[in-house]
Amino acid sequence: MSDATAPWLIVGLGNPGPEYAANRHNVGFMVADLLAERIGGKFKRAQKAQAQVVEGRIGPPGPLSRRVVLAKPMSYMNLSGGPVSALRDFYKVPTDHVVAVHDELDVDFGVLRLKLGGGDNGHNGLKSMTKAMGADYHRVRFGIGRPPGRMQVADFVLKDFSSVERKELAFLVDRSADAVECLLAEGLERAQSAYNS
Numbered sequence: 741m742s743d744a745t746a747p748w749l750i751v752g753l754g755n756p757g758p759e760y761a762a763n764r765h766n767v768g769f770m771v772a773d774l775l776a777e778r779i780g781g782k783f784k785r786a787q788k789a790q791a792q793v794v795e796g797r798i799g800p801p802g803p804l805s806r807r808v809v810l811a812k813p814m815s816y817m818n819l820s821g822g823p824v825s826a827l828r829d830f831y832k833v834p835t836d837h838v839v840a841v842h843d844e845l846d847v848d849f850g851v852l853r854l855k856l857g858g859g860d861n862g863h864n865g866l867k868s869m870t871k872a873m874g875a876d877y878h879r880v881r882f883g884i885g886r887p888p889g890r891m892q893v894a895d896f897v898l899k900d901f902s903s904v905e906r907k908e909l910a911f912l913v914d915r916s917a918d919a920v921e922c923l924l925a926e927g928l929e930r931a932q933s934a935y936n937s
Contacts, residue, residue, distance in 0.1 A: 747807040748924055750775060751824050753842040753865040755898075756814045758879050762769045764884045765817060765897040768841040768865075770909075771882070771916045772810050776777040778917065781813060783893045789826035806924040807834070818864035821872030828873060838877035839920060840869060843897060847863075847883030849905055850912060852919055854880050857926055862893075878923060882916055 752772025775823050776783060781794035794810040809831050813823040820901050827836055833881075836856065842865055857875045860866035869877065889897035901909055919935040 745807075745842050746834050746837050747809060748837045748839065749809050749824070749828055749831060750839045750842065750920060751811045751813065751827075751869075752821070753817060753820055753840055754812065755817050756773050758811075760898070762900040763898050764901055767843045767882045767884070767913065767916075769812050770913045771841045771880070771920065772785040772812050774913055774917045775808075776810050778812075779798040780807075781810070782862040783810075786811070786823075786827060786830075789813075789823040791823040791825065791827060808924070810930055813865075818868055820865040821868035821870070835873055835876045836878070838869075838873070839880060839923065840866060840867065840877060841880045841881065841916060841920065843884045844881035844896070845884060845886055845893065847881055847885070849883050849885040850908060851883035852881065852912075852916060852935050853883070854878065854919060854923060854928060854932050854936060865873060866894060869909050878928065880916055880919055880923070882912070 752768035754769035776794045779796035781796045783792035783794050786793045791814055792812045797805045798808045799805045811827055813820040815823050846861060868916050887893055887906055919931055923931040924935055
């Protein structure tokens with residue numbers, strides 16, 4: 741396992757541009773934005789990668805405080821691996837200190853799942869990250885459920901959350917940010933028992 745003092749790289753997955761901002765596929769960006777707000781940082785362009793980053797600390801002052809780099813790749817979802825691996829190398833982050841926050845089709849809306857490693861489940865952002873640096877990174881999987889009827893997956897993930905879903909969205913994004921903080925401060929098992937619903 742990694743050096744406990746190594747920084748963490750928290751990656752919100754999404755697509756850049758205002759037309760995608762409220763899409764289901766962009767929930768990773770929403771969680772990253774909230775975490776940045778919590779640490780009082782503003783995203784700025786990364787020097788060494790096609791991404792926006794915020795550096796800071798997450799957690800209470802003292803031994804549970806963790807040095808973090810929050811990142812939003814600006815490459816489009818299916819090319820996320822390039823910017824993420826460039827940031828990982830630049831900040832010298834061990835792969836098991838990388839956390840991808842992303843939408844998950846095979847988990848119902850409103851349900852969170854945290855895990856380390858595993859497959860990409862057809863998610864293009866994860867596929868790209870795994871190709872670039874292996875699969876041994878953490879995932880915070882934000883359930884969006886399956887598309888209704890015969891709607892294509894690509895159309896579903898690139899649509900905004902429904903009006904019913906939007907009533908709960910702020911709470912769920914907040915809970916996802918809490919889960920990331922718990923993962924960093926207390927480890928995967930503790931975060932899973934608290935947040936895997």
